[in-house]
Amino acid sequence: MADSNKTATLTFGDTTIDLPMMSPSVGPDVIDISKLYGKAGVFTHDPGFTSTSSCVSTITYIDGEQGELLHRGYPIDQLAEKSHYLEVCYLLLYGELPTATELEDFEYRVTRHTMVHEQMMNFFRGFRRDAHPMAVMVGVVGAMSAFYHDSTDISDPWQREVASIRLIAKMPTIAAMAYKYTIGQPFEYPRNDLDYASNFLRMCFAVPAEDYQVDPILSRAMDRIFTLHADHEQNASTSTVRLASSSGANPFASIAAGIACLWGPAHGGANQACLEMLREIGTVDRIPEFIARAKDKNDPFRLMGFGHRVYKNFDPRAKVMKKSADEVLDLLGIDNNPTLQVAKELEKQALNDPYFAEKKLFPNVDFYSGIILEAMGFPTSMFTPIFALSRTIGWVSQWKEMISDPGLKIGRPRQLYTGETRRDYVDVENR
Numbered sequence: 001m002a003d004s005n006k007t008a009t010l011t012f013g014d015t016t017i018d019l020p021m022m023s024p025s026v027g028p029d030v031i032d033i034s035k036l037y038g039k040a041g042v043f044t045h046d047p048g049f050t051s052t053s054s055c056v057s058t059i060t061y062i063d064g065e066q067g068e069l070l071h072r073g074y075p076i077d078q079l080a081e082k083s084h085y086l087e088v089c090y091l092l093l094y095g096e097l098p099t100a101t102e103l104e105d106f107e108y109r110v111t112r113h114t115m116v117h118e119q120m121m122n123f124f125r126g127f128r129r130d131a132h133p134m135a136v137m138v139g140v141v142g143a144m145s146a147f148y149h150d151s152t153d154i155s156d157p158w159q160r161e162v163a164s165i166r167l168i169a170k171m172p173t174i175a176a177m178a179y180k181y182t183i184g185q186p187f188e189y190p191r192n193d194l195d196y197a198s199n200f201l202r203m204c205f206a207v208p209a210e211d212y213q214v215d216p217i218l219s220r221a222m223d224r225i226f227t228l229h230a231d232h233e234q235n236a237s238t239s240t241v242r243l244a245s246s247s248g249a250n251p252f253a254s255i256a257a258g259i260a261c262l263w264g265p266a267h268g269g270a271n272q273a274c275l276e277m278l279r280e281i282g283t284v285d286r287i288p289e290f291i292a293r294a295k296d297k298n299d300p301f302r303l304m305g306f307g308h309r310v311y312k313n314f315d316p317r318a319k320v321m322k323k324s325a326d327e328v329l330d331l332l333g334i335d336n337n338p339t340l341q342v343a344k345e346l347e348k349q350a351l352n353d354p355y356f357a358e359k360k361l362f363p364n365v366d367f368y369s370g371i372i373l374e375a376m377g378f379p380t381s382m383f384t385p386i387f388a389l390s391r392t393i394g395w396v397s398q399w400k401e402m403i404s405d406p407g408l409k410i411g412r413p414r415q416l417y418t419g420e421t422r423r424d425y426v427d428v429e430n431r
């Protein structure tokens, strides 16, 4: 993959060195600086990794300028329209769309792993009832390594495969249990006769006292939310999973690290933060005040659900999500909901404001997903757990790709040290 025809020349002081360049199948060329310190005794400095490729990957490609997202080459809008979540899981994990038999076999394997170890119920009961479901998920997913010892040996490809299937299959069960626990309702066991999304909706909203029928439009919308969040290249939580597992940590511990990272409001927590912001704005007449705050350099307030580190054009997932939001709200007949009215007007005003246009700040996927999830009846605290369960396939696929790489190295960034230089210890009585 290193392209021998191209090199980059770096000159500083009296030193000039040639650095090899690598060409991706699509996207900008990459300067390979892995030998830079050895050859020239300097590091590069790139906080936030805005200009640094951390790995070679064949899974997902994003063109932020064009607003394009491809999984194994397939555009996300085509996958969201024509495919479904478990098929996209197969694609991300194994690299190709499955044949009908492969898909049936994959769905069978996932479906047969949806239950969690019965002893895990006790683990849930150790949490306070008012715990945030993400706090519960970080704990419970990390604890899976204590329940499934037979899939923690990462050097064994079979165990890696079993761990992958277990994570994809059990994450909806764990997220639904975290929800049921916080509202004080009994856990609902998974039902293997339902598809992945319908099963999740049922585990969240059914109660033993009455029948529960999943509406196919809501199930389709749920599946689309899962699909649109399935993977997103080397984002913060995926990089966290890669870094954590580069030490050889087991997959459950590594995915728990990814969940912890996703929780932050600049990442997966943005959908919850966005809905809370819409409620705080409250009425359409207050929108200009909040837009003014978002533009004020002296105010830390940002419009949640706007902007993206990579997309400097419309987030392609947001387009599909917006359409889905319209369908769900239409079905549920709640188009005059005040939060929704604020959302629609905020979107319009921000898109017409030169500040947002110049900085290329567009609504991201979280702006619309929160609206759909609220309409479905999920509390805001469940928004990020739903993102976590959807992204599990991305984390698992990226983890599997990394572990299978014979050139795997433990991740170890360097630093630009600006602290004290060497000095001698002073006894406490002399300070």
Ligand code: ACO
Binding pocket: 265, 266, 267, 268, 270, 294, 295, 301, 302, 303, 304, 305, 306, 307, 308, 309, 310, 359, 361, 364, 365, 366
């Ligand atoms: N509202 C107002 N101004 C913003 C916003 C926003 N939402 N986002 C960025 N800006 C401004 C910044 O103030 C900055 O202005 P400056 O150049 O005058 O200093 C400029 O746009 C660039 O912002 P950065 O923070 O440098 O952009 P970065 O790419 O690092 O940040 C991020 C991306 C974190 C997503 C940011 O846009 C943000 O905080 N958005 C709100 C949170 C959010 O919606 N996150 C969801 C991300 S999508 C996901 O995780 C699925």
